[in-house]
Amino acid sequence: MAVNSIKPIRVWLTPPGPNPWKPVFLLEELGLKYQIQSFRFDDVKKEPYISINPNGRVPAIEDPNTRITLWESGAIYQYLIEQYDTSNRLSYDTLSEKHKCNQWLHFQMSGQGPYYGQCGWFQHLHSEKIPSAIERYKSEIRRVLSVIEGVLADKPATAQWLVGDKMTFADMAFVPWNCRLSEVLMQPWDEIWDGIPHVRAWHERMAVLPSWKRSMEKRDQLMDEQGLQWNGFPKGIVSFQEYEKVIAHNAELGD
Ligand SMILES: N[C@@H](CCC(=O)N[C@@H](CS)C(=O)NCC(=O)O)C(=O)O
Incomplete structure (x- = not known):
């Protein structure tokens, strides 16, 4: 498939954790088009994401070029490499x-x-x-x-x-x-x-590498959009227990 005819790959992620940035780094390094579907960490075990990944963890990808949906970042790596690193720039065929x-x-x-x-x-x-x-x-x-x-x-x-x-x-x-x-x-x-x-x-x-720097710039932007601190807690929240209370409260409100 010629690179310019490849449709953007959708990456489902919540910005704070490290795992979602693994496929983004590889997509950047491969020079592939992608589109980030960013959502809140509180929603990782809810619809619509739980239908994409029944394990409720990020990342997951949807590739419209092959109609595959995949989760587990290692499997995503193997897929992207096999499908898109055909010149073995970041892999070997021996x-x-x-x-x-x-x-x-x-x-x-x-x-x-x-x-x-x-x-x-x-x-x-x-x-x-x-x-x-x-x-x-x-x-x-x-x-x-x-x-x-x-x-x-x-x-x-x-x-x-x-x-x-x-x-x-x-x-x-x-x-x-x-x-x-x-x-x-x-x-x-x-x-x-x-x-x-x-x-x-x-x-x-x-x-x-510029590919990693771009990935981290995207992370900063998405963290900011969600009002999150470096550790993933919303601004103003100091412990996980406090964060859990906010999640439970939001769930009661049907948020
Ligand atoms: N083995 C999985 C691990 C994914 C994972 O644990 N992701 C974290 C974010 S970095 C997550 O989704 N956590 C949600 C939770 O613990 O409920 C992978 O490599 O994709």
């Missing part, structure tokens, strides 16, 4: 490299996303402070980062990417959650990278 990209994507989905997500939950959102849970997830994050550090450090200086010698979708998938490391670990940005300089350089090479 057997080993192709499957290694998928391997890292699965590691990101099962190792990075859930541990970072749980760490953020226990640090900021859980009603009780449970230090052992926070410690558990912080140390898993450190472990995930050290796995990547070892792999990157073993590669030649000019090819410090997860697979082969170029950035692929597998590298890109890690960016949104790594951008949130300060929040989830509750540590200053510069301290996070002690002992993992290769991961830092790898992350920063991607975070300066």
Whole structure:
């Protein structure tokens, strides 16, 4: 399909969390047209979104070119790459490299996303402070980062990417959650990278890409439109408990 005949892909998202920005980053990097369907986090488990994704989590995409609806950001990545990265600019078609990209994507989905997500939950959102849970997830994050550090450090200086010698979708998938490391670990940005300089350089090479910058500009704009603070709470709300009360109150009003 010629790029200019491709219809815009619809991306369903709520702006605060990191996961929705994963497909946006890839769509930007692939130079594909897309249209964001932004809605409020409170509505993630309601119609119309629950009919798009019965799991009630973002992101999801609808591609009018193929009439496919997909959720789970890893599946979305594999689809966009297979369908639209036909020149393998961000992927490989050789057997080993192709499957290694998928391997890292699965590691990101099962190792990075859930541990970072749980760490953020226990640090900021859980009603009780449970230090052992926070410690558990912080140390898993450190472990995930050290796995990547070892792999990157073993590669030649000019090819410090997860697979082969170029950035692929597998590298890109890690960016949104790594951008949130300060929040989830509750540590200053510069301290996070002690002992993992290769991961830092790898992350920063991607975070300066125009495609990621454009994605984050869109996020800022959509957060602002919804009157949200950096952590996703509406302006003026200081805890998740307070936010839950507002959600329950709005639900009673039929909002
Ligand atoms: N494995 C899913 C995770 C998606 C996810 O957890 N998204 C968060 C926002 S970053 C969400 O929708 N949370 C809604 C909820 O927890 O109810 C993916 O990668 O797409």
